[in-house]
Amino acid sequence: MTMRIALLTTQWPGVRTGGIGTYTAETARALAAAGADVHVFTLTLPAGAVVDLGPRVQVHQVREMAERLLAGEDLGDVVSGGLAAQRLLQSESFAQAVKMAGPFDVIEAPDYEALGLGCMYAYQDAATRPVIVTHVHSGSAINRIANERTLTAEDKACEMLESLALQQADACCAPSEAVVRTTRQFVPELDATVIGLGVDASVTPSNDDDGSIVFVGRLEKLKGIEVLVDALRAFSPQHAGARIVLIGADTRRTDGDSMRAWAQSMLPSGNVTFTGELPPAQVDEHLQRCRLVVVPSLYESFNLVAARAMTFAKPVVCSTEIGTAELVGPHGVTFSRGDSTALAHVLSALWPDPARCRAIGDQLRQRAVEHFAHERIAAWRLAFYQQIKQKRLQLPSLADLRASVQLPDVLTPGRRLLKALADRPPTPILLFGAGRHTARLLAEKKLWQSRGHEVVAIIDEHPRFADGGTFLNLPVYSITAAIKSTVRPIIALSSDTMEELFWQRAEPLRHAGFTVLRLYA
Numbered sequence: 119m120t121m122r123i124a125l126l127t128t129q130w131p132g133v134r135t136g137g138i139g140t141y142t143a144e145t146a147r148a149l150a151a152a153g154a155d156v157h158v159f160t161l162t163l164p165a166g167a168v169v170d171l172g173p174r175v176q177v178h179q180v181r182e183m184a185e186r187l188l189a190g191e192d193l194g195d196v197v198s199g200g201l202a203a204q205r206l207l208q209s210e211s212f213a214q215a216v217k218m219a220g221p222f223d224v225i226e227a228p229d230y231e232a233l234g235l236g237c238m239y240a241y242q243d244a245a246t247r248p249v250i251v252t253h254v255h256s257g258s259a260i261n262r263i264a265n266e267r268t269l270t271a272e273d274k275a276c277e278m279l280e281s282l283a284l285q286q287a288d289a290c291c292a293p294s295e296a297v298v299r300t301t302r303q304f305v306p307e308l309d310a311t312v313i314g315l316g317v318d319a320s321v322t323p324s325n326d327d328d329g330s331i332v333f334v335g336r337l338e339k340l341k342g343i344e345v346l347v348d349a350l351r352a353f354s355p356q357h358a359g360a361r362i363v364l365i366g367a368d369t370r371r372t373d374g375d376s377m378r379a380w381a382q383s384m385l386p387s388g389n390v391t392f393t394g395e396l397p398p399a400q401v402d403e404h405l406q407r408c409r410l411v412v413v414p415s416l417y418e419s420f421n422l423v424a425a426r427a428m429t430f431a432k433p434v435v436c437s438t439e440i441g442t443a444e445l446v447g448p449h450g451v452t453f454s455r456g457d458s459t460a461l462a463h464v465l466s467a468l469w470p471d472p473a474r475c476r477a478i479g480d481q482l483r484q485r486a487v488e489h490f491a492h493e494r495i496a497a498w499r500l501a502f503y504q505q506i507k508q509k510r511l512q513l514p515s516l517a518d519l520r521a522s523v524q525l526p527d528v529l530t531p532g533r534r535l536l537k538a539l540a541d542r543p544p545t546p547i548l549l550f551g552a553g554r555h556t557a558r559l560l561a562e563k564k565l566w567q568s569r570g571h572e573v574v575a576i577i578d579e580h581p582r583f584a585d586g587g588t589f590l591n592l593p594v595y596s597i598t599a600a601i602k603s604t605v606r607p608i609i610a611l612s613s614d615t616m617e618e619l620f621w622q623r624a625e626p627l628r629h630a631g632f633t634v635l636r637l638y639a
Contacts, residue, residue, distance in 0.1 A: 121503060122155045124216050124248070126227035126234060128208070128554075130160055131177075132398065133167045138228050138255055140398070140422045141293075141315055143171055145499070148316045148492035150174035152500060157222070159215055164552070164589060166582050180215045183207060183561040185590055200530055202275030204558065209236030217241075224503045226251040229290075229301070230258065232279035238286050249507050252283050254292035256419050259304045264340035264416050266372050281305050289506040291499075293420035294441030300417055311502055314445070315420050316495035319487040323431035323479075324406040327472055330361040331465065332408040334401055334423040335415070337377040338369040342414030342437060347381050348458035349414070353465045354386055360469055362390040363404055368619045374639070376618040406430050409475050410468060413442045414461060420445055428486040433478035435464055445490070449481035531555060532562025534637040535610055536569070544570025546607035548600065550620050550634075552578040552589035556612040560590055574607060575600075579623070597623070601630045610635045 125146055129139030142158060150156045150172060158171060159178045162185060169177045183204060213236030216225060225248045227234030234252055241247030259277045262269065281304065284290055290310040292298045298310050335341035343364075350362060362385070368378040378392055396404075401423070405411065411427040413436035421442040424434045428446070436442040437455035446452070451468060453460040468475060529537075539545075547566070549556050556576060563573065575593045583594045595603075609632050611620040617638050624634045 120153060120155050121224065121500065122157070122220075122222045123149055123503070124157050124159060124219070124222045124225045126159045126212050126216070126225065126237075128161050128231060128233060130163055130167060130169060131158055132169050132171060133163065137419070137422060138230060141228075141253075141255070141420075143169075144316055144318070144422065144492070145496075146171050146175045147318075148496040149499065151492065152496040154496075154500065157219060159212055159219075164582060164587075166587060178215055178219055180212050182557045182590065183211070185557075186211075200272045200275065201558075202272060202279055204561065205231050205233075205276060205279060206235065209233055210240070211236070213237045213240040220248070222248045223507070224249045224251060226253055226291075227283070228253045228255040229280050229283055230255050232276075232283040234287065235279060235283045238283070249288045249503065251503070251506070252287035252290045254284070254290055254297050254301055254308070254310050254419070256297060256417060257301060257304065260300055260417050261340055265338055265369075277304065284308055289502075291502060294444045296439060296441040296444060297417075297419035313498055313502060314490050314495060315422060315425065316492040317422075317425045317429050317486050317490045319429060319491040321429045323429070323483055325431075325476075326407045327409050327475070328361065328407045329359055329469075330363050330404070330408040331469065332363045332365065332404050332411050332427075333414070334365045334404075334411075335413075336366045336369055337364065337381065339371075340416055341366070341418075342416055342456075343377060343381060345416075345437075345456055345458045345461060346412060346414045347384050349461035349465065350385055350390075352459070352462040353469075354389065356466065357469060358389065360389060363393065363408070364390065365393045365396055365401060365404060367395040367616070369615050370618055374618060376616075376622065378619065379622070402426070402430075405432060408432060409472065410435060412461075412465070413437065413440075415440050415442065416456060418442050425486060425490060428479075428482040431476070431479035431483040433468065433475045434482060435461070435468065446482060447485055447489075449478060449485055451478065530562060531559045531612075531614070531637065532565045535559060535562075535635075536565045538610065538635045538637060539566060539569065539571055539608070542571075542608070544572075546572055546574045546605070548575050548577055548595075548607050548609045549573055549592075549612040550577045550609055550624055551612040551616070552576050552580065552583065552594055553613065555614055557590060559610075559612055560592075576612075577609065577627075597626055600632075601626060606631050606633075608633045608635060610637060612637075614638055 125142050127138050127142040129136040131139045131143035146156045146158050157176045162179045225237045238250050257280045284305050291313050292310040293315045302308050337343045371377050405427045410433045413424050418440040424442050434446050435451045438452045439455045453464045576589050578594050587594050611617050
């Protein structure tokens, strides 16, 4: 009998380059090719975006909380209960969508955001409900500690939900021993089966070499960007011909400044390119052309970018003690985690030797084909699902879960905006940034609507809005289009992680007479 599998993610698979979304897309394709009936559940796609996972994978879109409010649903006070309350509601929304599309044999969701928690409590008959699997990716606690963020009450609540998602699952799987060891620091009783992530071994290896060194990932401490920058400061002056390509979204440093701005100030401008986040096809182009790929992460569960580079026969340089080191095995080039001097020495020894780079790349491609090809991993995963079907647990109801979770009283994005608008007369508002933070803000619209304020549009420079478009039913304008308007509404920077970058990008708006509000400065 064909196994019906539901895979859950808030990252649009095949649209963004985030690890969870990429994993979901690759796993869905592989399981479908192995004969499973695969359904992917994700948030409503942005205007113009298309998820194409092949004819045998069905994609379901789950409405954001803001969309539900805009449609007139009454969600009670949960929207003002902070991020943990909103994630709990989000998991319930996914559970409702899964139940409507079911029945399923297996439901799998990542530990991050506790997305599968709602499904665990939505089925009361343990004998007939689906097997629920939590995939150990890289939880909020790992991200917080690696990025040196102070623990808040909201963090504690979110991390508690993720811990429940691991503890209450019928089974857990993980892509590496490294991420299991790290996660056990926060969930000591974690029991997880290690199953590597699959790669498309049918891709053609690349002989192109433009001399570039490529990094792909968020520009943050967790991903080792500070280690890489320090290493490049020692490496680049001695190797002027080396091009450095840094692909990924900006984040804030612990001092609140832009990580990208800091990196740009530290590195020579002539041979370093910051691309921002790119769609998967463009990332592939850089991987195919490069000389080598570097993964300097402090923590990493697996790294699908490195796996993809291996299929293109490119050498991978990575930190020890992370999941990527298990991926590359004895053929990869490693350096002591967090040691920028060691990384500089490795790059200085490897980059000037294209023949050695090609030889290492060939060995890594062979390893990817033999150990991580989709067919092998899909068969392994299906056997794992079949094995755990007898392990269903009896769990309490959603109402019991809600009653047991202590949600903190926090300064939510909506409350921050209301505070910033204090003593101002009713006014139209533009939100700068069409992303998850804006969705959270719009979910609390009743807070400022009660004072006469109204969000009328969004400003975003992402290429997908080059021809206009909408986000959560609101029009999206470019900075230029906003300046051309004769109206001067207040602009609120809608990001907790990229506010400094948004502030810099909003400089033309301030010069044009707009009032720009920062919610986190």
